[in-house]
Amino acid sequence: MAHDPGRVPEDPRRRNLGALLRHVHLAGPTSRTALADRMGVNRSTVLALIADLRSAGLVHEDPPAGTRGAGRPSLVVRPARERIYVLAFDVAVDRLVAARVALGGAVLDRREAVRPRSGPDLDTVVAVLGDLGRALHRAAPADALCAGLGASYCGLIRPADGTVRYGPDLGWVDQSFGTALGRELALGLPVRVGNEAHLGALAEHLRGAGSGVRDLIYLHGDVGVGGGVIAGGELVRGDGGYGAELGHMVVNPYDGRLCLCGSHGCLEAEVGERALLDAAGRPPELTGREAVRAVVDAAAAGEPAARRAVERIGDWLGIGVANLINLFNPGMVVFGGMLRDVYRGSAEQVGRRIATNVLPVSRERVRLRTAGLGDDSTLVGAAELGFAALLETPLETRDAAAAARRVALAGK
Amino acid sequence: MAHDPGRVPEDPRRRNLGALLRHVHLAGPTSRTALADRMGVNRSTVLALIADLRSAGLVHEDPPAGTRGAGRPSLVVRPARERIYVLAFDVAVDRLVAARVALGGAVLDRREAVRPRSGPDLDTVVAVLGDLGRALHRAAPADALCAGLGASYCGLIRPADGTVRYGPDLGWVDQSFGTALGRELALGLPVRVGNEAHLGALAEHLRGAGSGVRDLIYLHGDVGVGGGVIAGGELVRGDGGYGAELGHMVVNPYDGRLCLCGSHGCLEAEVGERALLDAAGRPPELTGREAVRAVVDAAAAGEPAARRAVERIGDWLGIGVANLINLFNPGMVVFGGMLRDVYRGSAEQVGRRIATNVLPVSRERVRLRTAGLGDDSTLVGAAELGFAALLETPLETRDAAAAARRVALAGK
Structure with missing residues (x-):
């Protein structure tokens, strides 16, 4: 069910050249046979595409490792990473x-x-x-x-x-x-x-914790909280490119903290770096990833103020994540930036909110993960x-x- | 930037047959020339496609209205609506x-x-x-x-x-x-x-208020509140097909009303039919579209209880819609079901929340509309x-x- 009347992709050869290069770029060295198979084209087509990309210096072909002399193995195509x-x-x-x-x-x-x-x-x-x-x-x-x-x-x-x-x-x-x-x-x-x-969502979808997951939410936290959503394998961009501003979803409409955007009770105001450090009674001049990690570690070690802070922030994070799961029915939610540490300390609170606030059908397959690519x-x-x-x-x-x-x- | 490594669409002729039929199904009678142009194929390709669809009884060809005898006008292809x-x-x-x-x-x-x-x-x-x-x-x-x-x-x-x-x-x-x-x-x-x-989102995107709008949110209210989201021209389905459960976004985490899902403070609990009728002091046995419309009309006529109810529900609806605009950066939000009436009565409250809670960049082009296809x-x-x-x-x-x-x- 496509929705655009009558738009047909152009020149199949150009499209196939891109698809082949994308395949080896993402999946690494791949045999001619496997490429033809994955792309649904015949052998002569795949050979012509490889030849074009080779003469442009974009790919190389080698015998697969350990098969030298073993009959006629299908050559392996790899991206020209040194070039x-x-x-x-x-x-x-x-x-x-x-x-x-x-x-x-x-x-x-x-x-x-x-x-x-x-x-x-x-x-x-x-x-x-x-x-x-x-x-x-x-x-x-x-x-x-x-x-x-x-x-x-x-x-x-x-x-x-x-x-x-x-x-x-x-x-x-x-x-x-x-x-x-x-x-x-x-x-x-x-x-x-x-x-x-x-970009974090894209990277985690292509090469990170969510590799192969076609419906994925990436939450990135530091001072603020940003988001990226992959729906059906495509980034949700929005009309102007400003989609997935998850951090400005109002979760606390009554006594919400002031947000940098000027509004109150936004998710980022309730779970960002300052919210956690304030809740733990840390001084306002303390900022940054190390300070966040120290609070999460102190909570794990039993410091009461830190524990209350992590639980409080975890509950708000849980409300936000529960809302997002209801909205997007993702296969995976990935926490990046300082939210990797916050989630590590508050997985229980987040899980409880998901159990309470997400429709059972919408949460039956969702997995929660920290960013597979870490800070990168x-x-x-x-x-x-x-x-x-x-x-x-x-x-x-x-x-x-x-x-x-x-x-x-x-x-x- | 496509994200699936190496997947290439199959047989271009089949794809083109579908694209042509979809075009006339959605856009109505279209000349051969315009079809070739829109699909980016040459004249002989488009003629062959039309011939295939004609002999299957799916389209007809006629001279365009009022051009009989005027040289050789491009024939018009129309869907076989009687067949x-x-x-x-x-x-x-x-x-x-x-x-x-x-x-x-x-x-x-x-x-x-x-x-x-x-x-x-x-x-x-x-x-x-x-x-x-x-x-x-x-x-x-x-x-x-x-x-x-x-x-x-x-x-x-x-x-x-x-x-x-x-x-x-x-x-x-x-x-x-x-x-x-x-x-x-x-x-x-x-x-x-x-x-x-x-399906409401799809219909409004294809044939309704949002025809041509590639990023659209449809909110459908009756007893509950459901949602459909079109992002980049495609329906947001989610991992299992359960995406866009907008009605279960928690907007009121403190004293939220009980929702049919068992949770509290979901958008549908705060803005659904029962929320409005209760807030207006209507008896519990009163239900349905007419009852909702009567409250909205009474509010417009100045009945204090009805006015307070519509304002209250409108404010919650505004929070929900503001969150959705931040999340999806849509070009249009469409209200369907009984929310057509609620929005009619509470456009001011909704607009105020959007002004307060949506990032300026995310709301600069969004339009709010009631369903163009009405109850259909x-x-x-x-x-x-x-x-x-x-x-x-x-x-x-x-x-x-x-x-x-x-x-x-x-x-x-």
């Missing part, structure tokens, strides 16, 4: 990260800088990320090609141009982050920017965003990237 | 409805029965719907073909076999509704069953479910339906 990479950036609450990520998903090199909680404006953030990115680029082999740029940002992003429409913790409103970072890097490639929790979910998601164009139109994107590199080198 | 139909059924709170719906979407004939609020068990409901369906079938022209059966039910439905997993207002748990109705109708065709609010959203959605197989694989489904008819006739 093709993206640069991925992550503007997180306490750090700025850049990484060089190979086709196939391996993080080859990474650089980080501390990000102060308040203050850094657009120019500062872009300058720091530019330095990190250039260092990665210089360290790459001379014959390797940068095929795309992706960035994760902890705020609401306009997909078309990577503008930060609203970045509450930095106080950014309508800042042209994607454009500015692209100009700073001067690689002739656009920077695709995504909301950090959307958002960064890995940014890398996937950087690869997106290559995986849609491999040959055209590779050629455009090669042309951009020639122009950039000529300009130096 | 191909589905039967659609709706198990709603106060009525049982059956309709014969033509390819192209016109409701050709309909029958209704009153449904008592409590009591009817599976056998009773199936017997009544069977009578209604047989009457419609007998009244159809002898050369018309029933191509599918679809049903809407006010509860949680397992898509694979149309089992009602949970139907709170009838007290049904794990009742094999789809199978039983198919057996009762004895047309040799399966009954596809969907949740009423899912769910029935129209059931008809679309009945057409789904025909629109996916037109020739195979048509042949299977014709074979089923021969068998059914031979058995009489």
Whole structure:
């Protein structure tokens, strides 16, 4: 039951080239036979596709390990990980990260800088990320090609141009982050920017705890709480790209805490970092992931104030998660950022709310997990965003990237 | 950015046949030229597709109205509405409805029965719907073909076999509704069953207030409150098919009213029919759409108790809708069932909550509307479910339906 009248995908060869490259990018080395099988095409079609991707330098073919001389084994196709990479950036609450990520998903090199909680404006953030990115680029082999740029940002992003429409913790409103970072890097490639929790959801769905789970919710907590939802294998973007702002679901309409958004009783106001630290009686100057972990550990060790805090936050988190399970009937809920620690300490409260507030039919198969990619979910998601164009139109994107590199080198 | 590694759609001709038939089913008569253009295929491809659908009796071709003799106008393709139909059924709170719906979407004939609020068990409901369906079938022209059966039910439905997993207002748990109705109708065709609010969302997205809106939320209220969400043009189904149970989002965790699900403070407990009638001081034996409308009208006329009730319910509805806008960033929210009346009376309260609780970026383009299809959203959605197989694989489904008819006739 598709709902768009009369829209038919274009050129099957282009679509198949993208599908094949995406397959080896995500699943790793795969035999010709298996590829033909998975893609539902015949052997001659798959051989032609592989030949095209090989001559573009995007894949290699080898005999499978340990079969040399054993008859005629189907060759194995693997992504050209030493030749093709993206640069991925992550503007997180306490750090700025850049990484060089190979086709196939391996993080080859990474650089980080501390990000102060308040203050850094657009120019500062872009300058720091530019330095990190250039260092990665210089360290790459001379014959390797940068095929795309992706960035994760902890705020609401306009997909078309990577503008930060609203970045509450930095106080950014309508800042042209994607454009500015692209100009700073001067690689002739656009920077695709995504909301950090959307990208975390994508990464956990493709490569993390929820690999293979087609309906998944990712909750990312730090100062605020963001969300990303995969429904039927696709990211829920919304009309403008601002979907899944789970953190601003009102859970406490009576005596809710003030939220950064100006409203009261939002999920993020009740379960974010400050809510936990305040409830545990920690001083206002104490912030950050270590402080959160210390409260959760103290609760486990029996400190009464910490235990009450974790139970209280866990109950609100449970209400939020129960609502989300009723709304999305997910196969999995994944906790990322500091919510990994909060969930670790409050799984009982969360489970109790799910048992009370979720319809039995809607919860019978749901699993709760912490992020499989740890603190790298958002960064890995940014890398996937950087690869997106290559995986849609491999040959055209590779050629455009090669042309951009020639122009950039000529300009130096 | 697709997320499934290496899945490629099958046979382009089959896909195109379905796309073409879907186009004229939804958009109505369309010229050959426009079809080729919309589908991105060349003229000879579109002619071959039309010829296949014509010889299967699924479409006709005519000169466009008023152009006879004016050179060589592109012929217009229209659905064979007098020849191909589905039967659609709706198990709603106060009525049982059956309709014969033509390819192209016109409701050709309909029958209704009153449904008592409590009591009817599976056998009773199936017997009544069977009578209604047989009457419609007998009244159809002898050369018309029933191509599918679809049903809407006010509860949680397992898509694979149309089992009602949970139907709170009838007290049904794990009742094999789809199978039983198919057996009762004895047309040799399966009954596809969907949740009423899912189907309402689909209908409003395809043919109603949200036609062309790719991100849409439909809230359906009667005794309970159900929901259907269209995200990026696709229905949010969830892992088991039980997505969008908006009515069980907890909005009032402190002194929430008892919900039919056993929990407290669910959206449906705060804004459903009973909440409104109780708040207005109406006696418990008063139920139904007319009673709701009378309270909303009394509030508009200035009756203090009714006004307070509508304002109170409107505020809870506003919290629920604000949460949903933050979660889905929809282009439109559509109110159906008795919520059409409630929204009419409480648009101000709902608007105020949206202004207070939704992030500005997330609400800048959202529109709020009542159902364009009125009380027929769910029935129209059931008809679309009945057409789904025909629109996916037109020739195979048509042949299977014709074979089923021969068998059914031979058995009489």
